[in-house]
Amino acid sequence: MLTRNSALELLKEHVTSESLIKHCMAVEGSMRAYALLYDEDVDLWGLTGLLHDIDFDKHPEEHPMHARKYLSDLDLPETSLTAIEEHGKLDLKTRDTLISKTLFAVDSLSSFILAYVHVRPDKSFDGIPLKSIKKKFKDKAFARAVNRDLILQGAEDIGVNLDTHMENVIQGIVEWETELNKMGFSLV
Incomplete structure (x- = not known):
């Protein structure tokens, strides 16, 4: 049985960038939050989020098409494997599972929320106001590498409005940060 600890160790074998590992953990928290909302397997959805960028460091130009070979021996x-492969296909209109749609939907927004936390003077996850996230979302100079169109498409794909999607991801990341702190980790 794949545990979170063994999945994290596997991720660290293939990903050397600390910021990418933290991104993966933020996506993990977002996926766990949506799994709760959808009454899905929270641990499985979390593991899917945690491992979604496992091949990025070694194959950035072909990501995520090499992920399956790193994950094939796992259970x-x-x-989950298909969701991981499909999250990097930007023009894919055939995502037909909820886990696949959700992974795509939370990936870029999780990065955006982390970027916001990093510019807060105290780098705190406490009381992240939706109003501030929406203001930064409109500021194209802020977190310019994060594609806003993908965030909008992701929210549409899972059938929620952008505000609700932002609130769900904020809540998921904030709650997961609390859990990570108990395990000796942090997203910042």
Whole structure:
């Protein structure tokens, strides 16, 4: 049985960038939050989020098409493996599972929320106001590498409005940061 600790160790074997590991953990928290909302397997969805960028360091130009070879010996279900492969296909209109749509939807927004926390004077996850996130979202100079169109498409794909999607991801990341702190980790 794949545990979170063994999944994190596997991720660290293939990903050397601390910021990418933290991004993966933020996506993990976002996926866990949505799994709760959708009454899905929270641990499985979290592991899918945690491992979604496992091949990025070694294959940035072909990411995520090499992820399956790193994950093939694990007991992840096909739906998780497919979601991981599909999250990097920007023009894909055939995502047909909820886990696949959700992973795509939370990936870029999780990066955006982390970027926001990093510019806060205290780098705190406490009381992240939706109003401030929306203001930064409109500021194209802020976190310019984060594609706003992908965030909008992701929210549409899972059938929620942008404000609700932002609130869900904020809540997921904030709650996961609290849990990570108990394990000796932090997203900042």
